[in-house]
Amino acid sequence: MHRLELLNELLSWKMKKRFQQIEWFMEHPQEVQNDCLSQLLRSAAQTEYGRKWGFDSIRDVEHYKRRVPVVRYEEMEPLVNRLRKGEQNLTWPSEVKWFAKSSGTTSSRSKFIPISRESLFECHFKGGKDLLSLYCNAVPKSRLFTGKGLRLGGSTAINSLNDDSFYGDLSAIIIEHLPYWVTMMSTPSNKVSLMDEWEEKIDTIAKKTIGEDVTSLAGVPSWMLVLVKKVLAISGAKDLKEVWPNLELYMHGGVSFAPYKEQFDALIPQDGFHYFQTFNASEGFFGIQDRTEADDMLLMLDYGIYYEFIPSGGSEDDAIPLEAVEPGVNYAMVISTNGGLWRYALGDTVVFTSCAPYRIRVTGRTKHFINAFGEELIVENAERALQFASEATDAQITDYTAGPVYMSQDAQGGHEWIIEFDRPPESMATFSHLLDEQLKKLNTDYEAKRHKDMALNFPKIHAAPIGTFHNWLKSKDKLGGQHKVPRLSNDRRFVEELYPFLHSSNEERIH
Numbered sequence: 001m002h003r004l005e006l007l008n009e010l011l012s013w014k015m016k017k018r019f020q021q022i023e024w025f026m027e028h029p030q031e032v033q034n035d036c037l038s039q040l041l042r043s044a045a046q047t048e049y050g051r052k053w054g055f056d057s058i059r060d061v062e063h064y065k066r067r068v069p070v071v072r073y074e075e076m077e078p079l080v081n082r083l084r085k086g087e088q089n090l091t092w093p094s095e096v097k098w099f100a101k102s103s104g105t106t107s108s109r110s111k112f113i114p115i116s117r118e119s120l121f122e123c124h125f126k127g128g129k130d131l132l133s134l135y136c137n138a139v140p141k142s143r144l145f146t147g148k149g150l151r152l153g154g155s156t157a158i159n160s161l162n163d164d165s166f167y168g169d170l171s172a173i174i175i176e177h178l179p180y181w182v183t184m185m186s187t188p189s190n191k192v193s194l195m196d197e198w199e200e201k202i203d204t205i206a207k208k209t210i211g212e213d214v215t216s217l218a219g220v221p222s223w224m225l226v227l228v229k230k231v232l233a234i235s236g237a238k239d240l241k242e243v244w245p246n247l248e249l250y251m252h253g254g255v256s257f258a259p260y261k262e263q264f265d266a267l268i269p270q271d272g273f274h275y276f277q278t279f280n281a282s283e284g285f286f287g288i289q290d291r292t293e294a295d296d297m298l299l300m301l302d303y304g305i306y307y308e309f310i311p312s313g314g315s316e317d318d319a320i321p322l323e324a325v326e327p328g329v330n331y332a333m334v335i336s337t338n339g340g341l342w343r344y345a346l347g348d349t350v351v352f353t354s355c356a357p358y359r360i361r362v363t364g365r366t367k368h369f370i371n372a373f374g375e376e377l378i379v380e381n382a383e384r385a386l387q388f389a390s391e392a393t394d395a396q397i398t399d400y401t402a403g404p405v406y407m408s409q410d411a412q413g414g415h416e417w418i419i420e421f422d423r424p425p426e427s428m429a430t431f432s433h434l435l436d437e438q439l440k441k442l443n444t445d446y447e448a449k450r451h452k453d454m455a456l457n458f459p460k461i462h463a464a465p466i467g468t469f470h471n472w473l474k475s476k477d478k479l480g481g482q483h484k485v486p487r488l489s490n491d492r493r494f495v496e497e498l499y500p501f502l503h504s505s506n507e508e509r510i511h
Helices: 003-027 029-044 048-052 061-067 073-084 117-138 170-177 180-184 198-209 221-235 258-267 379-393 428-442 444-453 468-475 493-501
Strands: 096-102 111-116 148-151 156-158 166-168 214-218 249-252 274-281 284-291 294-299 305-311 330-337 344-355 358-365 396-405 414-423 460-464
Touching: 003 029, 003 117, 029 048, 029 061, 029 305, 029 330, 073 096, 073 111, 096 170, 111 117, 111 170, 117 170, 117 274, 117 284, 166 170, 198 221, 221 249, 221 258, 221 396, 258 379, 258 396, 274 294, 274 344, 284 330, 284 358, 358 379, 379 396, 379 428, 396 468, 396 493, 414 468, 414 493, 428 444, 428 460, 468 493
Parallel strands: 096 166, 148 214, 214 249, 249 274, 414 460
Antiparallel strands: 096 111, 156 166, 274 284, 284 294, 294 358, 305 330, 330 344, 344 358, 396 414
């Protein structure tokens, strides 16, 4: 048997073995989660945070909820800053010297999420291995390990506050710590993967990987799309299978895939090719798609993360454990982790599609919504309505954002959208009408406010020139996989920041 075929069989077998442990937490979720909380509290009992809140005397889940407050990053920041200066044993007992820098367009301030050895190896690394395990279980004849995985990661730098303290994109921290055998099966090299200048990096990766036998892709959809288009432009190929004949998997996460799927479908022949979605962040690795026929994600319960959920519109006092969630309800996530986060409000919202086992869809961010008039429009509504309008008008969307238009003395309020099309609809009026009608069907609050234009006027839409969002992010020095376009905002900041990037000759507004 060929050496690569033998290696593929060996690694596929090893990955499938882990599935037995995954089945255990699927069948015993409450037991696994309760054990997780107990272990976390025992581990951190003698840290500064553990002594402050009496971790060693917490008896059960309810006691934990009553004693320890829900916190956001701003409330944790003083402790994080002390960690970055070199203090230890503050929120977690093992050494913390790596920090995942998490920043988007929604804030000018960066977050520095502590990464312990446990969170790196027992959560983030384990999540990457389990993604392959679940894929190999779902696709038994996979030949994934006969070639290389193309990764599109971030960059890293030394934290200036302390020579022993480091920060960077989470993907860069992971690349820095990958075992040798994983690095050998990945492309491009670590040196290229960690380049700082994003446009140069895309060009270099494309040139370096065209000659490789790439079997999988991993990265944020918006930036992976830029890369694969560059690969096709350089190679002259009509699709990616001409460049990489054995390509079979694209692992994606970070943003909704819906606006990008049609473009990927056009670039990658679908025979024997699969998409697998993940839900991971600097704070932890939370969910992995486990079925080829459905894109919801299995909530991963044995990564050293204890979960709580706050129902939409609820307060911190309404946080409930996993066993109390219901399908179809929008929840904000609260996590306690082996990285030293305790009842940390993550900022992401999810809906459970199943409770046996627990599977989820990401519906948005707690700060990414429009509710200026009581319409409670969330990202999931927007994604589904845009997908419907695009399919009905044969349009392709590259990026978008939306915000409110405030009421004035002589006009009702509304929503203003900036949408960049890779392929615009033949009729913007038809597209806008379909978007509005689908939003009404998906969201009864939006429908009520739109009734006879009583509170909301028909949406205003700008068709932005190609490159608008790229140029906007570049102007803010926010190119790269960690920086994402805010889809919905409850104020007009992003819409108005984008105005200078709209060229009047290419702009079409619908009233």
